[in-house]
Amino acid sequence: MSCAGHNLNLVLVHELKDDDGFDSPAAELSLDQISRHNPVISKELELCDLGDLCLTPSHCTRDVSSGCKASSENATVDSMYDLLQCTLQQAGLPKTVDRTKQPRKGFTLSDVTICILGAPSSFLSVLLEGGNQCPGYIVLCLSSTWLSKVPSNSHQKEYTLLVSKAITFDHGGRTYLDEFEPPRRVTYFTGSFGQCKEEWQAATELGSDLECPTGKSIQLTRLLEDKLLTRLLLDHHGLDVPATLAFTYRKLQAPLCTTAGESIVKMVELSKKEGQENLIQEGISQFLQCSLMEHINQVVVKPAGWHWSRRIQRVSFHPKLDSNAIFQAVVSLLEKLEEEESILVEAFCPTIQPLKILPPESPIAFGCYSFSRPKLAVRICTVVCRSREDRPLLSKVICAVGREDKPVRHQASVPQTLDTTLQQMGIIDKAQQKALYSQIKEKAEAAMSAIIEMEAKLSPEQRGGRRVQTDVLGVDFLLTLVDQTVTVIALELNTHLCLEACAVFETMNRPLAVVGARESAESLLVSVMLKRSQCFIMEGKQILVIGAGGVSKKFVWESARDYGIKIHLIESDPNHFASRIVESFIHYDMTDHKRDKDHAQRVVELVREHGMQLDGCLSFWDDCTVLASLVCELLGLRCSSSSALRIAKQKSLTHLHLLHQLQDHSRWPSAALYAVPCCHLESIVDVEKATRYINFPGVMKLEFGAGAVGVKLVENAEQCQQHYEKISNDLREDTDYPGIGLGIGNAMLLMEYVSGTEHDVDVIIYDSRLMGAFVSDNGPTRVPYFTETAANMPTYLPPDKEAQLVMAAYQCCVGCGLVDGVFNVELKLTPTGPKLIEINPRMGGFYLRDWIQEIYGVDIMLASLMVACSVPPVAPMHYAQPSIHLMGVMCVVSQHLKVLKSTADLETLQSLHSHGVIRLNMLDDEMISSEYEEPYCNVACAGTSREAARLQLISVCRILGIDSPEYPVEYFTSDFK
Numbered sequence: 001m002s003c004a005g006h007n008l009n010l011v012l013v014h015e016l017k018d019d020d021g022f023d024s025p026a027a028e029l030s031l032d033q034i035s036r037h038n039p040v041i042s043k044e045l046e047l048c049d050l051g052d053l054c055l056t057p058s059h060c061t062r063d064v065s066s067g068c069k070a071s072s073e074n075a076t077v078d079s080m081y082d083l084l085q086c087t088l089q090q091a092g093l094p095k096t097v098d099r100t101k102q103p104r105k106g107f108t109l110s111d112v113t114i115c116i117l118g119a120p121s122s123f124l125s126v127l128l129e130g131g132n133q134c135p136g137y138i139v140l141c142l143s144s145t146w147l148s149k150v151p152s153n154s155h156q157k158e159y160t161l162l163v164s165k166a167i168t169f170d171h172g173g174r175t176y177l178d179e180f181e182p183p184r185r186v187t188y189f190t191g192s193f194g195q196c197k198e199e200w201q202a203a204t205e206l207g208s209d210l211e212c213p214t215g216k217s218i219q220l221t222r223l224l225e226d227k228l229l230t231r232l233l234l235d236h237h238g239l240d241v242p243a244t245l246a247f248t249y250r251k252l253q254a255p256l257c258t259t260a261g262e263s264i265v266k267m268v269e270l271s272k273k274e275g276q277e278n279l280i281q282e283g284i285s286q287f288l289q290c291s292l293m294e295h296i297n298q299v300v301v302k303p304a305g306w307h308w309s310r311r312i313q314r315v316s317f318h319p320k321l322d323s324n325a326i327f328q329a330v331v332s333l334l335e336k337l338e339e340e341e342s343i344l345v346e347a348f349c350p351t352i353q354p355l356k357i358l359p360p361e362s363p364i365a366f367g368c369y370s371f372s373r374p375k376l377a378v379r380i381c382t383v384v385c386r387s388r389e390d391r392p393l394l395s396k397v398i399c400a401v402g403r404e405d406k407p408v409r410h411q412a413s414v415p416q417t418l419d420t421t422l423q424q425m426g427i428i429d430k431a432q433q434k435a436l437y438s439q440i441k442e443k444a445e446a447a448m449s450a451i452i453e454m455e456a457k458l459s460p461e462q463r464g465g466r467r468v469q470t471d472v473l474g475v476d477f478l479l480t481l482v483d484q485t486v487t488v489i490a491l492e493l494n495t496h497l498c499l500e501a502c503a504v505f506e507t508m509n510r511p512l513a514v515v516g517a518r519e520s521a522e523s524l525l526v527s528v529m530l531k532r533s534q535c536f537i538m539e540g541k542q543i544l545v546i547g548a549g550g551v552s553k554k555f556v557w558e559s560a561r562d563y564g565i566k567i568h569l570i571e572s573d574p575n576h577f578a579s580r581i582v583e584s585f586i587h588y589d590m591t592d593h594k595r596d597k598d599h600a601q602r603v604v605e606l607v608r609e610h611g612m613q614l615d616g617c618l619s620f621w622d623d624c625t626v627l628a629s630l631v632c633e634l635l636g637l638r639c640s641s642s643s644a645l646r647i648a649k650q651k652s653l654t655h656l657h658l659l660h661q662l663q664d665h666s667r668w669p670s671a672a673l674y675a676v677p678c679c680h681l682e683s684i685v686d687v688e689k690a691t692r693y694i695n696f697p698g699v700m701k702l703e704f705g706a707g708a709v710g711v712k713l714v715e716n717a718e719q720c721q722q723h724y725e726k727i728s729n730d731l732r733e734d735t736d737y738p739g740i741g742l743g744i745g746n747a748m749l750l751m752e753y754v755s756g757t758e759h760d761v762d763v764i765i766y767d768s769r770l771m772g773a774f775v776s777d778n779g780p781t782r783v784p785y786f787t788e789t790a791a792n793m794p795t796y797l798p799p800d801k802e803a804q805l806v807m808a809a810y811q812c813c814v815g816c817g818l819v820d821g822v823f824n825v826e827l828k829l830t831p832t833g834p835k836l837i838e839i840n841p842r843m844g845g846f847y848l849r850d851w852i853q854e855i856y857g858v859d860i861m862l863a864s865l866m867v868a869c870s871v872p873p874v875a876p877m878h879y880a881q882p883s884i885h886l887m888g889v890m891c892v893v894s895q896h897l898k899v900l901k902s903t904a905d906l907e908t909l910q911s912l913h914s915h916g917v918i919r920l921n922m923l924d925d926e927m928i929s930s931e932y933e934e935p936y937c938n939v940a941c942a943g944t945s946r947e948a949a950r951l952q953l954i955s956v957c958r959i960l961g962i963d964s965p966e967y968p969v970e971y972f973t974s975d976f977k
Contacts, residue, residue, distance in 0.1 A: 077142045084120040084140075084167065084175075091507060093128075093173035100165070103181040110871040112533045113184050114138040114526075115163050117147065117191030117203060122496050125503030129522035131169030133876040134530060139166035139178075141191075144202040148183065149210070154540065158211040158466065161186040187533035190215035190471070192496055208464050213532035215471040217464025220455070221495055224470065227304040228265075228342045230493045235265050237450040239443055239490045240482075243292035243347040245283060246304070247330060249273070249337040264292060273334050280330055281323075287345060288320055296320055298348035301329040305341030315407050317348065349480040349489050350404065351378045354426045375404035378421060379413070380477040380488070381498040382444040385524045386470060387857070392448030394441045395524040396502045410497040415505035425479070427486070439488045440477060447475045447490060467536070472525050474498025499525075523876070527857040530874055534866065539564035541869050544607065544617040546570050546590075546631065547624030548578045550739060551925040552845060556620055557581040559861060568612055570603060586610065591734050593623055593743040600630035607635070616868030618821070618842075620861075622706040623734075623743050625649060625841045638870045640841070644817025648841040649741075650703050652680040652749040655836065658815050671815035674808045674827070674836045678751030687724050690750045691717035697753040699786070700724065702731070704741030706840070707934040713753060713784035724748060730932070737932060756830035757975055758837070759795065761809035762844040762852065764863045764873055768819040772863070772875030773806040774852045779889075779972040788935065790972035792887045793851050796946060801829060808834035822864040824848070847888060847921040847938045854919075854942075855882045886919065887949040887976060888940025889969050891962060893929045899961035900927055900936065908960075909939065917941075918956055950976055 085095050107113070114130060114137055116123045123140070130138030141147055146166060149159040162183035168176045189212055191203065204218040223229055228246050235241050244265045268283040270276050287293065302308075302315040314333060318325045326345060333343045353375060379400045387393035399421035400413030418440070422433050451470050460466045474494040479486055503522065545556070548571040557578045560567045566583040569576075572591050579585035586606055590599045607614065617637050619628035625645050632639035647657050658675040679690035680703065700723050701711040710727050714720045727748060730736065734743040757777065764772040775797070779790030795802050809825035816839065824844035826837040843849065843860045853859050856876070863873035891900060900906075913920040919940040927936060941956055943949030950973050957963040963970070 080119050080142045084124070084142075087120060087124060088173065088175065091173065094175075096167060096175040096177050098177045100177055100179045103179040104168075104184075105181055107180060107182075107184045109185055110537060110869075111184070111187075112137045112530065112537070112872075112874050113163065113186050114188045114529045114533060115141060115147070115161070115166065115186040115190075117141045117144060117189070117206075119192055122192035122500060123190075125506060126499070126522045126525055127167075127169045128173055130526045130529070131173065131175075132171060133523065133526050134874050135170045136168060137533075137874060138526070138529075139163060139168050139184075141166050144206050147186075147206055149206060152211040155211045155466075158209050161189055161206070161210050161212055186210075186212050187536050188213050188215065188529045190529075210465050210467065211536075212467065213536050214465055214468040215529065215532075216495060217468040219462060219464035220468060220470055222306040223454075224451070224473070224493050224495050225306045227302075227308075227492050228344060231344075232265055233450050233454060234447060234490050234493075235263055237446060237453075239446055239450075240487060241265070241490050242349050243287075243290075243296070245287040245345040246342045247280060247283065247334070247345075248340075248342040249334070250339040266290075270334070273337070276334070277327075277331070280334075281327055284323055284326055284330070284345060288323060288326075293320065293347060296347040296349075298350075299326060300344075300346050300348050301326060301333070302344055302346075303333050303337065303341060304344050305338070307338065307341065317405065349478060351376060352425055352427075352479050352481055352486055354424055377402050377404040377406075377408050378425070378479055379408040379410075379491070380418070380421075380440060380479065381410065381415070381501045382440060382475045382477065383498050383502050384444045384448040384473045384475060385528055386448060386452060386472070387524065387528060390452060392445040392452065393524065394444050397437070397440055397444075398502055398505045400501070410494075410501050413501075415501050415508070417505075432486075436479070436486065436488065443477070443488055443490060444475045447493060448473050451493070470495075471528050471532075472496075472499060474501075524857075527876055530876070531857065531859070534862065534871070534874065535563055537871055538862065538866060538869065540566065541615040541865070542566045542568065542583075542613055543865055543868060544568045544570065544603075544612065544614050544631070545582075546603065546617070546619045546628045547621035548573070548576045549621040550923075551577075552921075552923045553620055554578070555849065556861060559859070560865070563862065565865060568607075568610075568614070570606070584610070584612075590624070590627060591743050593627065594745070596627045596630055599627055600634055603627070603631050604634045607631075616865065616870070618864060618868040620842055620864070621739070622649075622704075622741055622840065622842065623739065626744075632868075638820050638868060640818045640820050644819070645841050647816045648813075648818055648823075648839045649744070650680075651701065651705075651838045652678045652703060652751070654812075654816060654839055655751065658812060658836070661815050669807075669811075671808075671811040674812055674834055676751050676754055676835055676837075678749050681724060681748040681750060684721060684724065687720050687750070688717070691720055694750050695752050698750050699753050700727075700748055700750050702727070702741060703747040703749055704744040706740045708786045708788065709737060709740045709932045709934060710748075711786040713786075714750070720750060754828045754830060754835045754837075756828040756835070759797075759805055759827050759829055760791075760844060760848065761805050761825045761827060762822065762848055762860055763806070763809050763813060763825060764822050764860065764867070764875055765810070765813060765818065766820060766867055766872050768814055770806075770810045771873050772858060772860075773809065774848075774856060774858070774860075775802050775805055776848065776851070777976060779975055787892065787933065788846070788890050789967075790887070790889045790969070790976075791847070791938075791940075792885070792946065792949075792973070792976040793855055794882050794885065796976055797829070805829060805834050808836070812836050812839060820867050822860050822867065846923060846935070847919075847940065850919070850921055851886050851940075855884055855886060883944065885943050885946045885949040886940050887943075887946070887953050887973060888919065888921075888938045889953065889957060889962060889972060890935035891937050891939060892933055892967075893927050893936050894933055895964070895967045896936070896962060897927060897929055902961070904939075904960040904962060909937070912956075946976060 088095060116127060127138055127140055141163060146164060148162050152158040152160050163180060163186055164183040165179050168178045189210060207217055231241050231244055241264060246265060246267045247270055248267060249270050266287055297320055299318055299320055300315060316329045330343050381398050382394060383396040384392050385395050397418045398415040399418055400408050400415055402408035402413055418437060419433060427433060451473060455463060455469055474497055476491040477488045478491060480489055543565060545567050548569055557567060558581060561581060568584045569578055569582045570586045570588050572589045574587040588606060617628055617632050619625050626642055626649055629639045629642040629645045633642060647653050655675040655678050658671045661670060661672050677694060679694060681687055681690060697713055697715045700714050700720060710731060712723050714723055731742060731746055736742060760776045762774045763770060775795040776791055776793040777795050778788055781787060781789055805827055808827055812825060813823050818841060822843040824840040828835045828837060843864050849861050858875045866873040909920050912918045919942060921938040924936050941949050941952040943952055954970055957969040
């Protein structure tokens with residue numbers, strides 16, 4: 001059977017309207033009305049998703065073949081292909097280019113492939129966003145025949161999904177009809193699943209028991225699109241829903257929860273269709289007389305069940321006093337119910353009405369005509385994503401306004417903003433508007449939390465597979481009055497209708513879009529798809545990590561374990577806490593890094609002795625980065641060269657190397673522009689020579705140092721000599737201060753002091769390509785020392801200045817030969833542009849990984865592991881203005897020892913962190929005061945704006961005692977205003 005709904009055209013709709021005199025859109029035509037014209041169309045509409053009806057203007061035609069033989073199924077595919085071309089044309093985007101004569105080749109198991117199955121209308125905005133964020137990695141299949149599944153090589157009873165043909169989405173809305181030889185492995189799968197009965201059945205079989213992450217399954221769709229089941233779930237979790245009486249036919253499928261006590265959802269079970277009149281009448285009578293219905297004047301009768309979500313529903317409105325009409329409506333629907341379906345009799349909650357100049361019942365007369373303004377209804381559509389770390393996050397809110405006496409449908413309404421709708425309803429007070437938005441956000445995210453909790457209790461068979469989960473959820477609300485208070489009532493959940501409505505809104509408003517707008521529903525969903533894809537690719541990888549580091553690296557071992565990545569750790573400390581977390585642990589003393597070449601040979605021997613089959617090798621610890629690169633070279637694993645790591649590790653060599661890279665032929669500024677004059681110091685004689693070449697003031701630091709230990713501002717030659725002698729005496733070997741590079745040596749350098757604001761740029765580079773970059777700001781330090789005080793993210797800089805920093809960081813890394821890895825680059829932004837401070841040839845430390853993941857959804861630790869395993873990390877190519885800002889201060893023992901043992905003790909800080917008041921990052925596990933110190937912890941606060949985060953941080957620090965005249969938090973954050 002073909003899906004005739006896709007062949008409907010505007011002419012047919014107008015004919016129906018003219019013949020019957022309808023005043024409603026085609027989406028509101030009843031099944032009976034359509035059946036009188038064409039019973040075949042009526043039957044097909046029952047099987048089709050109404051949102052996918054192809055009402056395509058006749059001028060939208062196909063100029064390339066979809067490549068299928070003639071059949072009813074392929075006619076449906078061709079119709080959807082035409083719909084895609086029409087939609088692209090209306091959006092001002094180019095038509096799809098047919099590249100099937102040259103099949104795409106070269107895809108491996110390391111490539112991301114996000115596959116969406118179904119009609120273009122359901123996910124087109126997501127596909128376009130995916131084409132911009134990760135061009136070439138997101139594809140659309142118009143038919144299940146374009147996909148196949150084979151038994152998985154790594155998981156028993158699971159299947160690998162392969163795509164042989166698809167529409168590929170690229171930058172700027174460019175699309176291609178592609179074939180893949182061999183078929184491309186899918187790393188994430190979702191869709192709208194089936195436009196007709198056969199396609200639905202095929203998608204059911206295709207989408208079950210997949211090894212790849214799946215954002216939707218037939219099993220979960222059946223649960224989420226059953227209004228009774230989801231209403232029970234929402235009521236069970238304390239969300240306001242309309243008072244409901246449900247007549248269930250036979251048993252419900254997998255009840256989500258039970259009704260008990262004062263549940264607002266009442267249920268009457270019907271075991272058969274005949275002879276139920278008395279039971280139905282009694283149920284209706286008790287419901288209408290219960291206290292929940294005391295102030296209700298009207299009820300709505302409608303069917304519920306996952307089948308009904310895909311049909312034109314029979315919804316009727318009745319006065320509460322007309323119990324006979326309500327009874328007849330229920331009996332009429334009962335005849336059409338299938339097993340596990342139900343009939344809902346629910347309280348009609350009227351929308352708050354706008355303030356009007358004229359009384360609502362007063363007619364307005366113009367000559368011989370008079371009429372009354374109709375009452376309005378408002379449907380609030382929200383899109384919630386299962387975001388980072390399985391947390392629900394509201395990503396979009398839009399509204400639709402219609403007549404109260406007709407259902408406001410997703411497919412037959414014009415979307416508008418919540419602010420506009422509230423103003424239209426007469427709610428103009430900003431505080432009240434904000435409160436209502438907060439209420440919507442809280443309840444929408446609570447609905448997603450309920451779904452997450454419910455799915456966690458389902459077996460893989462009930463979910464449709466081990467990796468199936470709901471990643472995006474639509475939650476519909478209405479605004480009504482409860483005890484004279486404007487209240488948000490949850491109506492229903494859906495799998496993609498709200499997402500489609502948001503896509504329509506964003507398409508309509510695209511010409512008016514402003515730079516830095518809030519993150520769209522689509523961009524957040526694409527980032528979730530990307531992350532799940534990359535986690536799937538990395539699961540089971542075997543990675544050698546050299547050097548465990550301190551407590552600040554604890555997250556590496558825990559996160560890798562959670563990702564399913566097997567870490568084999570080589571560490572000098574035989575009792576290191578990480579030994580109990582990683583897959584395997586090898587003790588080997590490598591503290592003397594002057595012998596790294598010998599250590600590398602021995603490490604390779606140990607790898608072979610233990611029979612390790614490694615996918616990658618790296619180090620997150622400064623001292624061991626050169627050693628890790630030597631091991632990679634011996635094992636043939638991906639890494640920047642050991643010579644590049646040596647250049648980056650020795651700070652003066654970094655600058656001197658870049659200064660020798662003057663280029664006149666490149667259209668880019670030379671990396672030499674970012675270097676700063678400096679001199680290597682190994683003796684007092686070197687100090688004397690350096691003072692004659694370097695302009696003062698200057699900065700002295702350890703060549704291989706980390707954490708700003710021993711860094712000091714010097715104003716003349718005498719101070720240089722004094723500081724050199726002091727460091728040479730105090731910090732000689734690794735045992736004097738473990739982990740700051742003394743295992744390589746205690747040589748120093750003198751460089752010119754550069755004025756300006758300080759910033760960190762964490763860059764992801766793969767095969768010399770910039771894959772992602774994240775800029776953070778540092779506050780002023782306590783001169784003459786340079787230990788970090790405060791930080792802010794996202795940056796307060798204007799976009800062009802931010803771009804300068806990103807390009808400078810990228811050029812400096814590649815200029816030194818750092819072509820594979822995640823690197824932390826410290827720069828100063830001067831009036832003449834960026835200047836390099838130093839390159840840390842590993843991912844950023846302290847709080848940076850945590851902050852970047854929270855704000856941008858990108859895990860730079862996972863990216864580091866991916867690069868090491870020759871898996872290209874895919875980070876979004878652009879970022880919407882983040883909705884969260886983080887600002888934090890460092891706590892140092894020399895200034896905060898007293899408060900860290902009293903008002904800001906570890907238990908208090910952890911409690912505040914768990915309650916979301918602060919964001920705590922522990923950087924050390926010992927409170928030892930020393931002249932040369934690193935931060936003990938970072939205390940940060942979040943806000944919807946930078947200023948909100950700053951004020952919250954200052955307030956918290958004053959209460960905890962972190963702020964003081966000797967450690968002025970307000971001053972340290974003054975650059976972030």
